[in-house]
Amino acid sequence: MFTSLLLLQTFLACVIQFAGIGSAVLYFISGSFLFLSLSLNALFTNGGEIALWTYAVAQFVPILTGTQLMAATLDVFVPLVSVLVLFGYIHIHEFVIHRPDALVPKRHPSTLLQV
Numbered sequence: 001m002f003t004s005l006l007l008l009q010t011f012l013a014c015v016i017q018f019a020g021i022g023s024a025v026l027y028f029i030s031g032s033f034l035f036l037s038l039s040l041n042a043l044f045t046n047g048g049e050i051a052l053w054t055y056a057v058a059q060f061v062p063i064l065t066g067t068q069l070m071a072a073t074l075d076v077f078v079p080l081v082s083v084l085v086l087f088g089y090i091h092i093h094e095f096v097i098h099r100p101d102a103l104v105p106k107r108h109p110s111t112l113l114q115v
Contacts, residue, residue, distance in 0.1 A: 006034045026065060033061040 013027035
């Protein structure tokens with residue numbers, strides 16, 4: 001499984017880089033740690049068996065990279081949605097799933113102050 005995953009990531013890195021779509025550095029970084037773990041596995045174990053630590057070494061960088069990309073994406077979109085809610089462009093109750101008995105129309109908070 002690991003060799004096919006390494007082959008796929010290498011192929012995607014080459015295709016994306018040569019096509020000029022963008023940088024394929026994420027595939028390269030993930031593939032490099034996968035290559036490192038497979039090399040160390042071949043060096044320290046006997047036969048074609050994959051040791052458990054090989055999975056931990058191989059998946060450390062993809063998990064770390066995915067977490068960093070998710071944090072950067074959330075860093076942009078969470079404040080953006082908060083500002084839209086604050087200024088009334090989006091009403092938060094449109095996104096909340098209510099109980100069936102709670103679907104009674106309620107008065108908007110801006111009309112509560114009017115007498």
